[in-house]
Amino acid sequence: MNHHDKHDLDTVPWHKQFWPWFLIILLGVSVLSSLLTVYYAVRDPDPIVDGNYYKHGLTINEQLEDIQPAATPEKHPAQDEAR
DSSP: OOHHHHHHHHOOOGGGSHHHHHHHHHHHHHHHHHHHHHHHHHHSOOOOSOTTHHHHHHHHHHHHHHSOOOOOOOOOHHHHHHO
16 A cells, blocks of 8 residues: 555545534534524513512511411420320
8 A cells, every 4th residue: 555545545525424414413403402492482481470579579578477486385294204
């Protein structure tokens, strides 16, 4: 095998090889799926559950302050005898 024969084996154009196309298709699928996700997010935005969320939150906090904590349970005499 002379120098020219070895050189002829290595000179396959890049567009005739598998791996460059595999990587291009992989990146293309990633870009297309990202664009599709952005399209869906812009087309159908998530609705706000409560437009006046701040006032609603304050009301919840006031209601929580009004709740009285449960009274501490008293010891039952039978519990002391069981020990």
